[in-house]
Amino acid sequence: MTATTPRASTPELIPVEEFFADPEFANPSLSPDGTRIAYLAPHRGRRNVWIRDIDQTHDDAVPVTHDTRRGITTYYWTDDPRWLLYLQDTDGNEDWHLHRVDLDDPDSPAVDLTPLEPGSRVVGAEPLPSDPGSVLVTMNRRPLFFDVFRIDVAAGETTLHREQDDPTASVLFDRSGEPAFRTALAPDGNLEISAIDATTGRVRLLRRLGGAEHPMGIHPQEVTADGRGLLVGSYQDGDDLRLVRIDHETGQETVIAAVDGHDLDISGTMLPGVLPPPIYTSRRTGEVLAARFVADRPHIEVLDPHFAEVHAALQELSDGVLATVSSDESGRRWVATFVHDRDPGVTWFYDHTTGDARLLFRAYPHRDPDTMAPMEPVGFPARDGLPLHGFLTLPVGVEPRNLPLVLVVHGGPWSHDAWGYSGDAQFLANRGYAVLQVDFRGSLGHGRRHVTAAIGEFARAMHDDLLDAVDWAVAGGYADPDRVGIYGGSYGGYAALVGVTVTPDRFAAAVDYVGISDLAHFMRTLPPFTRAFTVNNWQRYVGDPEIPEQEADMRARSPITMVDRIRTPLLVAQGANDVRVVQAESDNIVESLRRRGIPVEYLLAEDEGHGFANPENRVRLYRAIERHFAEHLGGRRTDPHRA
Secondary structure: OOOOOOOOOOOOOOOHHHHOOOOOOEEEEEOOOOOEEEEEEEEOOEEEEEEEEOOOOHHHOEEOOOOOOOOOOOEEEOOOOOEEEEEEOOOOOOOOEEEEEEOOOOOOOOEEOOOOOOOOOEEEEEEOOOOOOEEEEEEEEEOOEEEEEEEEOOOOEEEEEEOOOOOOOEEEEOOOOOEEEEEEEOOOOOEEEEEEOOOOOOEEEEEEEOOOOOOOOOOOEEEOOOOOEEEEEEOOOOOOOEEEEEEOOOOOEEEEEOEOOEOEOOHHHHOEOOEOOOEEEOOOOOOEEEEEEOOOOOEEEEOOHHHHHHHHHHHOOOOOEEEEEEEOOOOOEEEEEEEOOOOOOEEEEEEOOOOOEEEEEEOOOOOOHHHOOOEEEEEEEOOOOOEEEEEEEOOOOOOOOOEEEEEEEOOOOOOOOOOOOOHHHHHHHHOOOEEEEEEOOOOOOOOHHHHHOOOOOOOOHHHHHHHHHHHHHHHOOOEEEEEEEEEEEOHHHHHHHHHHHHOOOOOOEEEEEOOOOOHHHHHHOOOHHHHHHOHHHHHHHOOOOOOHHHHHHHHHOOHHHHHHHOOOOEEEEEEOOOOOOOHHHHHHHHHHHHHOOOOEEEEEEOOOEOEOOOHHHHHHHHHHHHHHHHHHHOOOOOOOOOO
16 A cells, blocks of 8 residues: 545544444344344434334334443344343443343333343343243353353243353253253363263263464354254364364364455454354354455355355445345345445345345434545564554545554454444544554464464564554654554553553553553453453463462563553543453553653543443543544644533
């Protein structure tokens, strides 16, 4: 990519309130019979679930949830047209409960089907085709064990379906609800996949996978439609993550989908139904339709002949990439969303029998995609030769030379940036900044070697990768080296703090959003049930705080121990109910700076967790970010006199 002349006139500044309002339409899905569509839309100041007939408009839709405290993200149709389910926590504490809504009486109060003690949560709900009216729900009524329960939706009755004997284990069920496979962590950190005999219940080891190359566990984990195979992501003997089938009887691996030089995209397993899935499956049969792979633009590898026809027709509807799809039981009617770098979301209806297709809605119908900035894939080597991938978003209507630049660092760190609409990137580009996102080592999606290259490299080579990315942008003429900012959330917040402590002269401004300041304290304050799962991520990549030598190394790489080096203007944002990165991680940084008389702005939201979900808090945060970067990097802002 090379610098070019301005592409268009400079667009108007889009108000923060418009940029970070809840979408007018989001997360659509089709009812099993294909007659209704559910989606999220604002109601009573929060995202709530609405229902309408497929041929109706939003004017005819009915809100069926009525939350006024926190927006809803995840919901489920059931096989009974009367009931709909959704997950909700309290002010971002991630203690998810499963609630039931009566679609015949949508104004009646929702029923909590999973009244749990504090610290326990629901982590998933799945239909049970063999037992109509029931769902399988995984939750930790026992704080350290996630057991599986069968819930009769109408009656609200809960029955233990499978009790776990190992806090690291998961049992995978076939479509009849019978246990078919078991995955678990071995003492050495390897991941073990076993078959469960349907008659005797005996567990038989089939495969062992290296744990360090799967820091977030094996994803996906899905029993095949016939119950005789398990679909997982595996590197096998190569560097690319493939979709493979492990046979229940023999343990033999068969490649189902692979794309040379590209990884299966497992990011959707972190937020099912919201992010695009790694595997698209038939609602009726459970057969695999397609798989999603990481690429400059996400790649859909179609596997089913019938879906190939559907996908070809869907591709004609948008110049984006297919994101989520849902269909009726017959596979005739489809509702599809698409990702696009300049449009925050479009949803189409398609009837494969008639060929009828129509736009259902856009997430932000008043947003003009032509005023948004293209997200361009870029690549360059790290200083040790490791290939790095990223995205550069340049402001529209501005000569792309010597611009103020914001390095936006993704969280995880075991995730990745992807081509598509980024509110952060578009907001900052609209304010006149070049925006650089880079998949530093440890990011998933770029091969086994890339992810494991991060072992032991927190605040070391992982930080060097970010510096190398900035150097690339400066050398290419895009960025002014004296006007570079760094911003990120979670691990990205840690990276921002590392940036202003390890390299205090490199950045002119920084934003730490729910970021880690003390690695050992962070690990000690994780929810107790998560600790069994840290063997192949935090412990393997960073260290074990219970081992004195490793704790000392962790402290040496923690910004809190280098806080006296900070002189960069810093903005810190934190949710008071964050159970992943607790409030003390931000408090300690801020208090230390204030004791030294170093200016620091601190936004603490009492009704938020690991990230700000409520629109008024997002607006408050991004007004502060706009003001902070404008003051220290020189970008545009909407109202320089507004606090």
